[in-house]
Amino acid sequence: MAREHLSNDDFFTQLVTLIETTHQKGHGSVYLTQKRLTYGTSDPSPPTAKVPDDPLWDLHPPNPLPLIVRATDGKSHKLAKEEGADATGGIGRTKNGEKVKLSTVVQPESIEAFFTRYAEVCKVGMRGLRRRDRSKRKKKEKGKKKGLAEGAKP
């Protein structure tokens, strides 16, 4: 249970582990969330304080704000018993103390680097997605040239 924010490096290390364990299990989900960090900043007067009269109060903050990126396995609850799984839904569920929760704060200046690495981690980790179907294209390439022109578009 990580209550503290991780450093970007630690976040990635643990995210890789999280995705890997999901793969090993054969099923499951990984949730990744990003949003503007709006609380707990060291800034004494938060630039994002809500101004009731102005609906556009948050559109142009004076300074760039950090982001918070979270990752979880979505397992907030676990079934107390196997029988608890049937129709009753909520009954038989207990809080899952072992829920994986990771979070990190991304400073505005490191956004670029963070997302480059984020993309790498995701591309490597997120297997099981449909690869581009090359066999179909090959067949069409072998066929008439007309077929190629049509087949290349979709």
Next chain:
Amino acid sequence: MVYLKTPEEWQHHSALLLQARPTTTRITTKYKIPNLASPKYQKPNRRKRDGGEGEQKEQHTGSKVSRAALVLKTYDPESGVVLKLKTDKAADVGRLIAGLGRLGRRMAALPEKAEEAVMEDAEVAEQAAVGGAAAPTGKETTAAINDGKAPQAPGGGGGGGGAKKKKKGKK
């Protein structure tokens, strides 16, 4: 809730939502490996078997392997707007994460990079009017942005914003 058809569309609408509500909007990426043994994936099979053209579909689902999917969701709790995108193409991952980076810059209130702004305009060339207003440079442009966005993502108006968005997405 709206499922958008293409990553470009999702990116564009998310950018508009983020522009209107940069503080409350969050983007969740769900990477899901379905458990094909769970009852959820057994039920539809049975129903299709009962149907007229059951055999064909049964064959289809019979060869089903555990196929992971990626679902991106942009959610603004204040107006209740939800924009979703579902994909199972590996080729989309890199592009989508790059898109998340671009949206991240908006969240952080960083100015857009020039090349990215151009790219986005190209992506949504058919919506040129809105795209043109999508480059916030200063306070003067606020009004213009809102005017341009009015039919799609009204800044104020809470739940009403959500309703309008929904209608737009269904078209």
